[in-house]
Amino acid sequence: METSKLLDELNIKIRDAREVLKNIVHHTPLQHSRTLSDLTKGEIYLKLENLQKTGAFKVRGAYYKMQKLARSGVKSVVAASSGNHAQGVAFSAASLNMKATIVMPRHTPFYKVNATKSYGAEVVLHGDTYDDAYQKALEIAQQTNSEFVHPFNDLDIMAGQGTIGVEIFEDLSDVEVVLVPVGGGGLISGIATALKKLKPDAKVIGVQPKGAPATYLSFHEKRVVETHEVSSIADGVIVKKPGDLTLKIMEEVVDDMVLVDDREIARAMFLLLERVKTVAEPAGALGVAAVISGTVDVSGKKTVPVVSGGNVDPTLLIRVLGQVLYVEGRQVRIQGILPDRPGQLKKVIDAVAELGLNIVEIQHERLNPLLTPGMALVTLGLEVPSKEYADILVLKLKQMGLDFRVV
Incomplete structure (x- = not known):
């Protein structure tokens, strides 16, 4: 045309x-x-x-397509999708009293599968990609004399x-x-x-x-x-x-x-x-x-x-x-090697607290074969107002004799 x-x-x-x-x-x-x-x-x-x-948005196209199919006497539809089209077709089928079979790739996240099932659709997991699911959906449509609802074309x-x-x-x-x-x-x-x-x-x-x-x-x-x-x-x-x-x-x-x-x-x-x-x-x-x-x-x-x-x-x-928090400088990681003795980690935590920063994670590693015996590798994840605060903290730790760097 x-x-x-x-x-x-x-x-x-x-x-x-x-x-x-x-x-x-x-x-x-x-x-x-x-x-x-x-x-x-x-x-x-x-x-x-x-x-x-x-x-x-997918429900718009799915419903418009399927109400026309329903008016012409179609009772069941098949679609292939890993997400939004699946839910749009399933919702529309439930609204129009039609049967819907949705083929989704096997590794589709469970929450998407469950959301599609929640509208009453039958879900078939097949293949590793959308293309695999698409071919399977065409087969099912032919075998069951159902209409295939394409996601875009x-x-x-x-x-x-x-x-x-x-x-x-x-x-x-x-x-x-x-x-x-x-x-x-x-x-x-x-x-x-x-x-x-x-x-x-x-x-x-x-x-x-x-x-x-x-x-x-x-x-x-x-x-x-x-x-x-x-x-x-x-x-x-x-x-x-x-x-x-x-x-x-x-x-x-x-x-x-x-x-x-x-x-x-x-x-x-x-x-x-x-x-x-x-x-x-x-x-x-x-x-x-x-x-x-x-x-x-x-x-x-x-x-x-x-x-x-x-x-x-x-x-x-x-x-x-x-x-994104790390890229934007809203969270940072600092890392250093400490003597594996009581009180050493507390010195670092006290310095963090003095600057009003929040610790979101601590990794304390003793068994790394690259470490000198009796030492520990410490990594801290911190929430900071800006990257400059990490530099201030590292400088403060150096003044205390503790060698840390931003990683």
Whole structure:
């Protein structure tokens, strides 16, 4: 189909999806952030899809697609997903009285599996990657005469996601830049199509992780590019290649595509939690990562990063926060060798207390074969107001005859 006809059809579907979904999903908040605005010298408004039902935007496309299937008499569906699409399909199936079977990779975190099961879906664990799960889901769909619900390469799915673009325009009609997390391209295809119809001069920019750049490469090379090695904390957008339909639409309505690395994603998650008081999964923080890192210059512009989801593994969140605290200089480690005698460690702890610092961990190692007998290697993890406090502490310890350094 010609691209112009494809876009016309998608716009019609977006209008229909808006009516279908208005009493089903949340019109999520568009929240101004003073902190992010000050950091970027722009006007930053966050589209908080992490507050959507099931914790992510995916329910929009899934429900719109599946209600059309239900109206045509379909009773059961199959999907492949490692997270948000699974929950969107499972929720929609429960709402529409349909049977849902979701194939997830074997190593999917238990909390995602349990969340999907909680909506009444049957979960099949298969393979090590999404691609393995995808192939298995196609087999099950054929064997059970069920409909397969694709996570992104489907006009109905894109239309459901496109209702986000309509909401952004309704809440901020003079929006200038919208930043959208990108995996296979379904979300940005829908949002960009809707926005370009309502405000043609608004810029829509996609953001992918550097460790999974298939859609970025495909967009810039204007052909489907498949990447075989993918790795990122933003597991919600890891794909090996985009859809042919999504790429065709993105080439027409998306203005640019950029990459951010995992450190930038982690810092964005940290800022969102600490300063905006909102939890974003790594994929959901991609747009914020692009603006705070300077990858996209939004100074002086009304900008909307779409926070696409908040379904983050708690253990991953703890690791991310811990690493960022060290990178930002809010936590430090100091290390030194002490005589293994009573009272030596107390001297160090007393020095820490005098500076008003808080100890978060102590490692006291005696059995390291590299140590001189009778000595102990001591490592302290500390909460500090800034890195300078660690230097002051190390100097104070040296004056006491204790040789420590920041590690």
